[in-house]
Amino acid sequence: MNLFSKTGKMALGSRLRLFTGRITDDAAKIYELYNVDFSPKWFPVFFVLSTDGAKTITEIADDIGHSQPSVTKIIKEMEAAGIVAGNQKSKDKRRNVVSLTEAGGALAEKVKVQSGDIEVAIDEIISEATHNLWEALAEWEYLLDQKSLLTRVQGQKKLRESRDVQIVPYEDRYQTHFRSLNEQWISTYFKMEPSDSLALDNPREAILETGGKIFVALYENVPVGVCAMIKLEDPEYDYELAKMAVAPAVQGKNIGMLLGETVIKTARELGASKIYLESNTILAPAIKLYQKLGFQKVVGRATPYERCNIQMELNLKG
Amino acid sequence: MNLFSKTGKMALGSRLRLFTGRITDDAAKIYELYNVDFSPKWFPVFFVLSTDGAKTITEIADDIGHSQPSVTKIIKEMEAAGIVAGNQKSKDKRRNVVSLTEAGGALAEKVKVQSGDIEVAIDEIISEATHNLWEALAEWEYLLDQKSLLTRVQGQKKLRESRDVQIVPYEDRYQTHFRSLNEQWISTYFKMEPSDSLALDNPREAILETGGKIFVALYENVPVGVCAMIKLEDPEYDYELAKMAVAPAVQGKNIGMLLGETVIKTARELGASKIYLESNTILAPAIKLYQKLGFQKVVGRATPYERCNIQMELNLKG
DNA sequence: TATATTTGCATAACTGATTATATAAATAGT
DNA sequence: ACTATTTATATAATCAGTTATGCAAATATA
Known part of the structure; x- marks a missing residue:
């Protein structure tokens, strides 16, 4: 029997961590399957650059909800892979304006195909399940914005x-x-x-x-x-x-x-x-x-x- | 507007990672709130020891779905905190039989109270949402056991x-x-x-x-x-x-x-x-x-x- | 105009997990 | 009884993120 049905919801964090690991492991293998030289963690950065064009490190970080150092690292990796180019024209010498290279733009096409397949596969799972994980996540994100888990537990304790x-x-x-x-x-x-x-x-x-x-x-x-x-x-x-x-x-x-x-x-x-x-x-x-x-x-x-x-x-x- | 409603389900992994971080950050603060000197990541190990008594490292790892080195590290930390005692009696000198100390047992009582509050707080969120995250996770775990995400995407690609x-x-x-x-x-x-x-x-x-x-x-x-x-x-x-x-x-x-x-x-x-x-x-x-x-x-x-x-x-x- | 503050990024160190590998003890095979 | 294999754990290196901090450029302030 499943551990988490015994532990109760106190182990939500552990359960999510394990589950996330499972999904991201498969994500890496899916990129391999499509023969794109691409690390799954690049995806959010790649996405905002391919939709919004040039952006600074901090802007990207805000958009994708990562810390700025995380984006700095990701951009460095993508630069090494030839997908993005940094230090684009900007008078302000502090800013590092980044955009996709030509190779990066070409990749976007490939990724779009892959994205379509994943969308269908996940929708298949969603249709097999009675509780919609994707929607549930969106709802929780919203509800926790309104009132964090900490605040809720605090209230309950009182x-x-x-x-x-x-x-x-x-x-x-x-x-x-x-x-x-x-x-x-x-x-x-x-x-x-x-x-x-x-x-x-x-x-x-x-x-x-x-x-x-x-x-x-x-x-x-x-x-x-x-x-x-x-x-x-x-x-x-x-x-x-x-x-x-x-x-x-x-x-x-x-x-x-x-x-x-x-x-x-x-x-x-x-x-x-x-x-x-x-x-x-x-x-x-x-x-x-x-x-x-x-x-x-x-x-x-x-x-x-x-x-x-x-x-x-x-x-x-x- | 939310990034993930634009990226589509390809970014499920990223979304989950972010979400998990949010929950576990709050989890750490919740332990502080209850003044228990306890790291959230210990919880699954703590739970199986408090319900099943003495166990070896590998048994615990299997139970909670972690790797064996992960449990080794957690046990070391818990030992340092005086919550568990390792190397209990066992003829087989390879095995490290671990169990809760008296202090660990006392902690279990405190944790039970905390766990109750969390359960109520999470149930509150679940009742505010129309899609049940907890149930959705259980379903996905089951559905992915049946057929992994990789296999599903592979099928869709074909x-x-x-x-x-x-x-x-x-x-x-x-x-x-x-x-x-x-x-x-x-x-x-x-x-x-x-x-x-x-x-x-x-x-x-x-x-x-x-x-x-x-x-x-x-x-x-x-x-x-x-x-x-x-x-x-x-x-x-x-x-x-x-x-x-x-x-x-x-x-x-x-x-x-x-x-x-x-x-x-x-x-x-x-x-x-x-x-x-x-x-x-x-x-x-x-x-x-x-x-x-x-x-x-x-x-x-x-x-x-x-x-x-x-x-x-x-x-x-x- | 000189100084103080803010901004944008990079770097380093840490965290909680992983895989790969080493080592010692127990068990199996001959 | 000796060797080969398996088992149980520990250690090291890595990964994807984080926070803390440093530093230089830009902006505000006196």
């Missing part, structure tokens, strides 16, 4: 990991985590301020008993993230989103997003119309997160924190 | 070329070709005999006027092949297929087959029931052709030719 994350309400046993997770980032980028200690040492008194809430993110049942919503006595804002912290080891698992979403959902349930927050632009990922959650920059509200250089709000009744 | 071949009846202006084409192969492998000269110098008298026929194969309107059917006065055989010759330059274009088929068709139309021929086993391609045409070996008939060491017949009313 999604899977966020399934292992639970957001739970604060309990007193989480106080040490609430404190240490916040202390960590604050003292990394800034320094602890009096208002910090007040809230972190007595979250129940400072936050919960004044009408706020705190949420804890558990990753595989370990507390790794926290976030508070503080009740504000303000004509405009109902709550402040504050004291959000995620352990560095689990960053990138969407935990901040889950905490933020929980706060917003809860505020909505409690009938709030606007949420406020304060941050610092040095914390770029945090700002980005807030923007993703829908927060927008505002100015003018007074704040007890020195480190605050940006204020944002989210309007829940838009 | 077919196309045989379309440029016309089989026409003998005319006197073809006498020099009839003579020289036959002289060429006879004097290459044997020497001309009296019966040869008789027929080649006077084909009209010797063959046509005694009730036989001669056919000439024109390739691009140039005579390149000849074949005679000689009327026999024999209780068993109606005609002898003889003096078949094809110019070396156009051999492999199915011309012998076309000449033979014309003779058989004509004999059938003339009501013949058995065709006879003489040849020599040194002419392997000719014998193979006769067999393809349906001729079978027989013995016992007298012949004027020294070079004859095999006699064959074709029964038309079988």
